[in-house]
Amino acid sequence: MENGKCIWCKPGFWGDNCGENCSVGCAEHCTKSDGVCSSCLTGYWGATCKKICNNKQICELCNEDIIFSDSIRIQLQRTCKVECTPRCDCGQWDGECLKCIGDVWGEHCNNTCPLHCVEPSCERYNGTCNGCEKGYWGERCDLSCESVDNCEHENFNCSQSTGLCITCKNGFWGSFCETKCSLGCSEKSCERWTGACEECKVGFWGRNCTQCNNACTGSTCHKMTGYCDGCNNGYWGHTCTSKCGDKCQTCGISTGECETCVDMFWGANCTMNCKENCITCLNDSHCMSCIDGYYGVNKCNETCPSECFEGKCTIHGECYLGCNVGYYGTTCAHLCNKNCLVVDNTTACSHEDGKCLHGCTPGFTNEFCSQVEGRC
DSSP: OBTTBOSSOOTTEESTTSOEEOOTTBSSOBOTTTOOBSSBOTTEESTTSOEEOOTTEEEEEEEEEEEEETTEEEEEEEEEEEEEOTTEEEOTTTOOEEEEOSSEESTTSOEEOOTTBOSSOBOTTTOOBSSBOTTEESTTSOEEGGGSTTBOTTTOOBOTTTOOBSSBOTTEESTTSOEEOOTTBGGGOBOTTTOOBSSBOTTEETTTTEEOOTTBGGGOBOTTTOOBSSBOTTEESTTSOEEOOTTEEEEOTTTOOEEEEOTTEESTTSOEEOOTTEEEEEETTEEEEEOTTEEOTTTOOEEOOTTBGGGOOOTTSOOTTOBOTTEESTTSOEEOOTTBOOOTTOOSBOTTTOOBSSOBOTTEESTTSOEETTOO
16 A cells, blocks of 8 residues: 555456456456456456357457556457357457348347248348248238239239239239229230230130221221221121111112112112012013013013912012923923823923823823833
8 A cells, every 4th residue: 555545456356446347247357546457257248348249159268468657548459259059240349240140030039030031031121131032022921922812823922012923823913903804805915014915816806805896897907096998788888887778788888878779678878668579679660580470671560470389489480499290391381291100199291391200190101201111
């Protein structure tokens, strides 16, 4: 002691009068002037070993080589051995975690990253994933892509931030693949975000493969414009959506003007009536076909021959269905030979040339049964 002051302190004490206790973290002694520890016990760190290592670190001794001169501490060399947890990359001098290693997060790297994070696992201070395993989404990759039924299942992935499908099953489109591609899409394939078909089936047109108008000839149309190559009877226009006049059978595809008329009418707009008994006509004085039972090129004002089968004949009066039983000829004006056999009340001879169809009555021969047997 000198002048009432201690020159040296016993181990474990410091201060002018050695009245201060060294920190409980000091491994040995501490300096008299300021209480700086020569080394720290395991679990403590810092100059006075008062700082406690976090619960994920195992701190060993920190050794300081110090020279004292006039109570001034000069640090010449400091070698600190601190063993951090395997999941923590800690600072050399302060023992704090600088970054986490592997699938942990938090200030002391003591929290496990969510299960479906991918490497690098998750953000240090909030635990959000930097990426998700396939099939999961959300900040913590805890939501399943399976909740979207029409996502492509082979790779089975969706956006990490929104859960939207990355790709859709064939035949679907939209944010959640919730909309079916047009039925007109070839192989049911369409563009993911717009629904535009890659190619259309026959009978469909446009980006979305809209069906061609049924009034188009063959129900087909141009794949880009939807224009028909031709229209069914009664329709006109590029897409055959306009109807021809009431009495038009066909009309110009671009003009709508009548080209042919329905039965019983004639004229530019098919508004003129054909003569009585005419079905079709060129004009008021020229019939082209007649109603059943009448003929006559001009006005269909002649009655078909009475022996025409069912009373029907052509516009020229010829019996096109044949003749009643017992008659023949183009107009059925001739009687079959009376010697022709009649079977089951059917006609006895050909309506074309009068030859007997079923043979002759006894005593007559040849095709027309007109010759008596035994006579040359």
